[in-house]
Amino acid sequence: MTPTHPKVMTQNRGPAAAPANRDAILAAARQLFAERGLDVPFSAIAQEASVSQGVLYRHFRSRVDLAVAVFEENVAAIMQVPESHASGADRFLAAWTQMVDMTVSHVAFIETVAESALDPRIEDLSEEIRAFLRPVLAEAQDSGVAPAGITLETLFIALRASYGLVKTHPINEGSARDEVEGLLEALGLPTAR
Amino acid sequence: MTPTHPKVMTQNRGPAAAPANRDAILAAARQLFAERGLDVPFSAIAQEASVSQGVLYRHFRSRVDLAVAVFEENVAAIMQVPESHASGADRFLAAWTQMVDMTVSHVAFIETVAESALDPRIEDLSEEIRAFLRPVLAEAQDSGVAPAGITLETLFIALRASYGLVKTHPINEGSARDEVEGLLEALGLPTAR
Amino acid sequence: MTPTHPKVMTQNRGPAAAPANRDAILAAARQLFAERGLDVPFSAIAQEASVSQGVLYRHFRSRVDLAVAVFEENVAAIMQVPESHASGADRFLAAWTQMVDMTVSHVAFIETVAESALDPRIEDLSEEIRAFLRPVLAEAQDSGVAPAGITLETLFIALRASYGLVKTHPINEGSARDEVEGLLEALGLPTAR
Amino acid sequence: MTPTHPKVMTQNRGPAAAPANRDAILAAARQLFAERGLDVPFSAIAQEASVSQGVLYRHFRSRVDLAVAVFEENVAAIMQVPESHASGADRFLAAWTQMVDMTVSHVAFIETVAESALDPRIEDLSEEIRAFLRPVLAEAQDSGVAPAGITLETLFIALRASYGLVKTHPINEGSARDEVEGLLEALGLPTAR
DNA sequence: TATGAATGAGGCTTCATTCAT
DNA sequence: TATGAATGAAGCCTCATTCAT
Numbered sequence: 001m002t003p004t005h006p007k008v009m010t011q012n013r014g015p016a017a018a019p020a021n022r023d024a025i026l027a028a029a030r031q032l033f034a035e036r037g038l039d040v041p042f043s044a045i046a047q048e049a050s051v052s053q054g055v056l057y058r059h060f061r062s063r064v065d066l067a068v069a070v071f072e073e074n075v076a077a078i079m080q081v082p083e084s085h086a087s088g089a090d091r092f093l094a095a096w097t098q099m100v101d102m103t104v105s106h107v108a109f110i111e112t113v114a115e116s117a118l119d120p121r122i123e124d125l126s127e128e129i130r131a132f133l134r135p136v137l138a139e140a141q142d143s144g145v146a147p148a149g150i151t152l153e154t155l156f157i158a159l160r161a162s163y164g165l166v167k168t169h170p171i172n173e174g175s176a177r178d179e180v181e182g183l184l185e186a187l188g189l190p191t192a193r
Numbered sequence: 194m195t196p197t198h199p200k201v202m203t204q205n206r207g208p209a210a211a212p213a214n215r216d217a218i219l220a221a222a223r224q225l226f227a228e229r230g231l232d233v234p235f236s237a238i239a240q241e242a243s244v245s246q247g248v249l250y251r252h253f254r255s256r257v258d259l260a261v262a263v264f265e266e267n268v269a270a271i272m273q274v275p276e277s278h279a280s281g282a283d284r285f286l287a288a289w290t291q292m293v294d295m296t297v298s299h300v301a302f303i304e305t306v307a308e309s310a311l312d313p314r315i316e317d318l319s320e321e322i323r324a325f326l327r328p329v330l331a332e333a334q335d336s337g338v339a340p341a342g343i344t345l346e347t348l349f350i351a352l353r354a355s356y357g358l359v360k361t362h363p364i365n366e367g368s369a370r371d372e373v374e375g376l377l378e379a380l381g382l383p384t385a386r
Numbered sequence: 387m388t389p390t391h392p393k394v395m396t397q398n399r400g401p402a403a404a405p406a407n408r409d410a411i412l413a414a415a416r417q418l419f420a421e422r423g424l425d426v427p428f429s430a431i432a433q434e435a436s437v438s439q440g441v442l443y444r445h446f447r448s449r450v451d452l453a454v455a456v457f458e459e460n461v462a463a464i465m466q467v468p469e470s471h472a473s474g475a476d477r478f479l480a481a482w483t484q485m486v487d488m489t490v491s492h493v494a495f496i497e498t499v500a501e502s503a504l505d506p507r508i509e510d511l512s513e514e515i516r517a518f519l520r521p522v523l524a525e526a527q528d529s530g531v532a533p534a535g536i537t538l539e540t541l542f543i544a545l546r547a548s549y550g551l552v553k554t555h556p557i558n559e560g561s562a563r564d565e566v567e568g569l570l571e572a573l574g575l576p577t578a579r
Numbered sequence: 580m581t582p583t584h585p586k587v588m589t590q591n592r593g594p595a596a597a598p599a600n601r602d603a604i605l606a607a608a609r610q611l612f613a614e615r616g617l618d619v620p621f622s623a624i625a626q627e628a629s630v631s632q633g634v635l636y637r638h639f640r641s642r643v644d645l646a647v648a649v650f651e652e653n654v655a656a657i658m659q660v661p662e663s664h665a666s667g668a669d670r671f672l673a674a675w676t677q678m679v680d681m682t683v684s685h686v687a688f689i690e691t692v693a694e695s696a697l698d699p700r701i702e703d704l705s706e707e708i709r710a711f712l713r714p715v716l717a718e719a720q721d722s723g724v725a726p727a728g729i730t731l732e733t734l735f736i737a738l739r740a741s742y743g744l745v746k747t748h749p750i751n752e753g754s755a756r757d758e759v760e761g762l763l764e765a766l767g768l769p770t771a772r
Numbered sequence: 773t774a775t776g777a778a779t780g781a782g783g784c785t786t787c788a789t790t791c792a793t
Numbered sequence: 794t795a796t797g798a799a800t801g802a803a804g805c806c807t808c809a810t811t812c813a814t
Contacts, residue, residue, distance in 0.1 A: 016792070018798060042784070051800095052800050054787085113361075157358065157375070164353045164360065167357065167360070183354055187380070211774095234808060236807095245777095247773090256809095404778090543744065543758060553693065555739075596795085631796045632788090632789085632796085633797075633798095634794085636788095
């Protein structure tokens with residue numbers, strides 16, 4: 001009924017390699033998402049991770065799943081501000097710096113949020129970030145580190161605008177980073193130096 | 194010497210139709226680039242233009258060629274400010290409005306420039322626009338319509354940032370246009386109402 | 387943006403071959419549907435027709451389209467009873483024979499109707515057959531060629547039951563045809579000898 | 580001599596669980612064959628049986644092996660007519676009812692027999708059933724429960740024809756069961772109410 | 773020159789099958 | 794022995810690109 005597939009295996013590193021594979025896939029995805037955008041071929045990711053496409057599918061059922069996983073790590077990075085940052089203002093600056101850095105280096109970070117905003121997991125993560133940021137921003141405003149008139153949305157708009165700069169930055173000229181800092185400054189936001 | 198046995202061809206309007214074809218293709222491309230992004234299938238463009246794929250290729254050897262041609266028309270549109278706009282300030286506002294409108298409605302416009310910034314034709318066009326805008330902006334600054342502290346680059350950066358807002362605008366919320374106007378306002382630029 | 391595909395063509399028989407290709411595809415599909423059922427791989431059909439898969443897709447957008455096209459020819463065959471068949475009874479026998487023959491030789495004929503009964507084109511064809519058969523059956527009943535107590539549905543049920551015999555007929559034993567005739571006889575229907 | 584360092588394994592219940600596993604696999608296969616046809620993915624069967632794919636392969640080297648095993652249980656079910664059924668006629672009706680029920684609810688049952696009729700195990704099982712039915716049918720014929728003119732083959736043909744009805748039954752209309760009963764009635768067979 | 777195919781290269785998924793542990 | 798991956802082979806489908814006419 002179903003055709004049979006005689007198999008010649010090149011290298012089966014066995015189940016023990018699973019976590020390593022998963023990590024390799026995530027790393028490859030993060031890199032390629034950054035370099036080539038959210039729509040790199042799965043085959044490219046699999047190859048970069050030295051893994052068969054099947055394995056990629058086993059670990060991540062869909063492109064969104066993969067993006068969510070990458071995104072989750074990014075979110076965790078944003079929120080894992082060392083305890084040492086005593087004041088809310090400091091914590092705000094640390095988190096904001098992370099977010100800007102990510103925007104600059106991982107364009108797909110923004111694209112994921114934009115393209116799959118409807119995905120419940122993305123919504124959850126977004127809300128998680130917002131919940132984390134809300135009090136922190138308030139404290140930062142109290143201590144004058146962040147401008148009084150802004151809201152969370154102001155920050156996200158600034159990031160999306162920065163995304164535009166990064167995405168369209170001409171390859172052969174200066175750094176996108178500088179442009180982003182210029183934009184933030186013009187908007188009266190911390191430049192996340 | 195009229196041919197006696199015209200070949201049966203569905204609709205071969207002969208060489209005379211070439212310019213019309215070209216225009217039809219450009220119009221189709223502009224529309225589809227706007228609606229579906231820069232990577233819309235060639236076949237779709239040809240179909241929309243009621244033209245065979247072969248003709249499309251005859252007129253535009255590659256996607257970039259096509260994009261450049263569309264871009265050229267956009268640039269011409271920007272610069273074809275009616276003579277009636279007596280003052281430089283008015284001409285600046287007219288041109289700027291055009292540019293912002295294009296950014297909002299033709300995301301591919303920005304993408305074209307960004308992705309093929311190295312293409313000499315794009316460089317030429319860019320320079321052409323800059324040459325046109327330079328004096329116009331200066332006059333606008335003199336008459337207080339544009340802020341004194343800015344340069345041409347400020348404008349282009351604002352457009353690229355606006356592109357970010359448009360590109361990442363969540364489908365189910367408000368209008369990207371509003372966000373763009375908010376951004377321009379925050380940057381002290383004319384909102385091109 | 388999009389990768390380029392340098393091309394090495396083996397044999398482009400040109401547009402002139404289109405009708406021939408279409409026919410070849412239909413023939414291949416008819417044969418393979420018969421031999422291997424409605425779910426033969428498209429690739430197999432394309433290969434059998436000596437045509438690239440792309441061509442197959444150009445001519446038939448989906449498996450159902452292809453099946454419908456094959457089915458249409460079958461239906462036409464059923465209804466193209468020579469005028470020479472003077473009486474309705476004769477025409478009934480001719481059509482019925484066709485239908486039984488098709489059931490025996492083209493299992494996919496029945497499968498198409500069953501699996502895509504909801505497809506409007508299939509519904510149309512079904513209705514077309516019914517419209518043709520209704521008066522013909524009536525006449526046949528009048529002249530005693532068909533049993534009085536039956537309806538059109540009786541005929542279709544008999545065909546679907548015959549399909550079961552054909553589909554499950556053990557390869558190495560007698561002919562499915564004989565079994566079908568036996569069944570029809572047991573049901574009091576013309577055996578379409 | 581109890582092992583001191585049992586390996587960490589999710590759920591390796593050891594060799595003792597083998598029969599239980601086998602049963603679980605058979606149950607899962609029977610259900611999924613019925614629900615989704617004979618070509619349901621092995622992975623689905625393994626999952627439904629809460630067993631790893633490896634175990635499935637250990638117990639059943641191929642799809643046919645699995646199908647044969649399921650078939651064996653079906654055959655056993657047919658023949659395990661309670662002793663209480665005193666008369667041969669009763670036993671015939673009980674067995675026949677079983678067979679018809681199976682045809683209606685387990686399309687894969689018939690398909691298995693049809694597709695691997697050459698498999699010696701299937702041949703054996705077929706013969707086993709025939710051996711069981713022969714005297715039972717004879718008795719049933721003696722007591723008038725079954726028509727006098729039929730043979731074992733008549734029964735099997737009726738089942739295969741019924742399969743055709745079930746397999747091609749239009750989703751949105753009445754019950755296949757009713758059609759089958761109608762067919763059996765038309766053939767003068769007990770309707771296995 | 774315009775047309776309408778034809779070609780073939782990917783990218784996407786889903787599984788059967790094989791192993792390392 | 795059971796587990797849970799890993800592998801790779803199809804099949805599907807969508808284009809970019811090239812041609813015969």
